Amino acid sequence: MSGCCGPATVEFEPSVPAARLEELPVVVIGAGPVGLAAAAHLAERDLDFLVLEAGERAGASVARWGHVRVFSPWKYNIDAAARRLLQAAGWHEPDPEWLPTGAELVEDYLSPLAALMGERLRIGARVSAISRLGYDRVRTAGREQAPFLIRLTDGRELSARAVIDASGTYASPNVLGASGLPAYGEQAAAEVIDHALPDVLGVDRERYEGRHTLVVGAGHSAATTLLALAQLDGTPVTWAIRAGSAARTYGGGEADALPARGALGTRLHALVESGRIRLLTGFFTHAVERDGERVRVVGRDPSGVERSVTVDRVVAATGYRPDHSITAELRLDLDPILGSTRALAPLIDPNMHSCGTVPAHGVDELAHPEPGYYAVGVKSYGRAPTFLMATGYEQARSVVAALAGDWEAARDVQLDLPETGVCSSSLAEAQEQRIGLATGISGGLLSTPLPLVGVSASTEGGGCCG
Structure with missing residues (x-):
């Protein structure tokens, strides 16, 4: 040309x-x-x-x-x-x-x-x-x-x-901590924390297969990563969100005018219901503590009640x-x-x-x-x-x-x-x-990293796709 x-x-x-x-x-x-x-x-x-x-x-x-x-x-x-x-x-x-x-x-x-x-x-x-x-x-x-x-x-x-x-x-990217501030210990544990959209089924597979992974975030990037992780045999998957329900992530299903995005939420919902993905709601990430080669992620809700989960890797799909x-x-x-x-x-x-x-x-x-x-x-x-x-x-x-x-x-x-x-x-x-429009990773109408799922174009330029 x-x-x-x-x-x-x-x-x-x-x-x-x-x-x-x-x-x-x-x-x-x-x-x-x-x-x-x-x-x-x-x-x-x-x-x-x-x-x-x-x-x-x-x-x-x-x-x-x-x-x-x-x-x-x-x-x-x-x-x-x-x-x-x-x-x-x-x-x-x-x-x-x-x-x-x-x-x-x-x-x-x-x-x-x-x-x-x-x-x-x-x-x-x-x-x-x-x-x-x-x-x-x-x-x-x-x-x-x-x-x-x-x-x-x-x-x-x-x-x-x-x-x-x-x-x-x-x-x-945003930090892992739930209040807009880094979680305690987040920087020290940086080598086991990835940000949105790792290539779980491709070049990054060895980092995740057979290892317990915590995905933090309620957007389409989180959903995409969760669906990919669920395809790895012998790989425990935990999903943590601040909301009391994952309804927003599940989205509009068949009512979505972008079918691939509707399918994203439908598939994720099914995996949570079946127990393949463990969902933690009301989880406000407060601290990340090293536990040998693993990390203990501590959530503290607004009332001060703490919960924790110990995992091998963390994906911070927090925007x-x-x-x-x-x-x-x-x-x-x-x-x-x-x-x-x-x-x-x-x-x-x-x-x-x-x-x-x-x-x-x-x-x-x-x-x-x-x-x-x-x-x-x-x-x-x-x-x-x-x-x-x-x-x-x-x-x-x-x-x-x-x-x-x-x-x-x-x-x-x-x-x-x-x-x-x-x-x-x-x-x-x-x-x-009302069923509205969803975003994902960059700011257009994109999807997220699944085999045939999607993200919404929200990451572009010196960014990604917006």
Whole structure:
């Protein structure tokens, strides 16, 4: 396929005069699904851009869960602008009804799309900080005319007219402790604690087979890992959740518009009922204590009552959180609860919304007091687990339209999502009233790591799939 995007006009350099601001590229951070979607929209609008990917390939985070089959078919996982660019280059679109694995997302979609970016995609370019050239966070006069200064971990710097941060959250998982703080002893026991979506039936099999594993978490990533572990003979499996019931994880079953996700909860429920998986409800992880080569995981509920389970390995499928450290010198207006923009927070609050009830939103809800900086994709949602990949694609389209000066298109935000299972952090009551949309690992409509089960696209970019 021939490239769509020639080399960027601005190479790495320590400074660029402010008078050239409009001549500078838009810098996209992260070459996952949403970052590359933003690049595709920039290419269509003939806006100069660079994509910086921390990993060694486009979709590096997605590749890390390549063994997982998503629970949304291809038709929900391809951005419209990306599809147009690829088709113009002779790409053959996969079967729209097929449920791809993470590896297939990379090989059949992200890699061909990245190839079209040519030299505009920089691999192994990890961003360490973003600021304004000559301006710290305090200085105001002339700030909006100053280019963004983007510093990489290798010491190189470049300037940009705007920044689209699609770096995701996959590199910053939540801790095992139940109160948002690490459990006592969690760091000391790190070698026996894995985070979401290990390849239980593949490369990681020897670490789990025949060993008692505790999975902590109530999302689709936890469900996927549990189903995989249950396939290993002689391997005890314990599942711990804070809730008093696993109804939210079991989801909508046959009522789920994404059948693979409905099957995920149905299969898990059956394994718990049969006793193959032992379920501990009301378990708030408090401490992890070494017991020879094993670990004793202690749960303490809000009343102070303690329970414990001794296991060989722990999988902390406890979700992710955004890392805003690279933007410490920018003026961001972050919601104090979720870490999203303040305007977006009430639209995605998991205490009020499932993925299916989150309204369409775009540049206005993603804007900060720092003009020209936008976090998109799963990072834009902060700690809310209600993100879907299709939502990230619409975010990218809206932001790029605004950067092109097409405010009518930027504000014409629309989102058409299928009815699916529950994906909020507290939807036990809402589940009885409405079947909403579920998330999983990244923020699109993905699934989780099973042989033929799924995750929901919630981990992307320098992240995974959002």
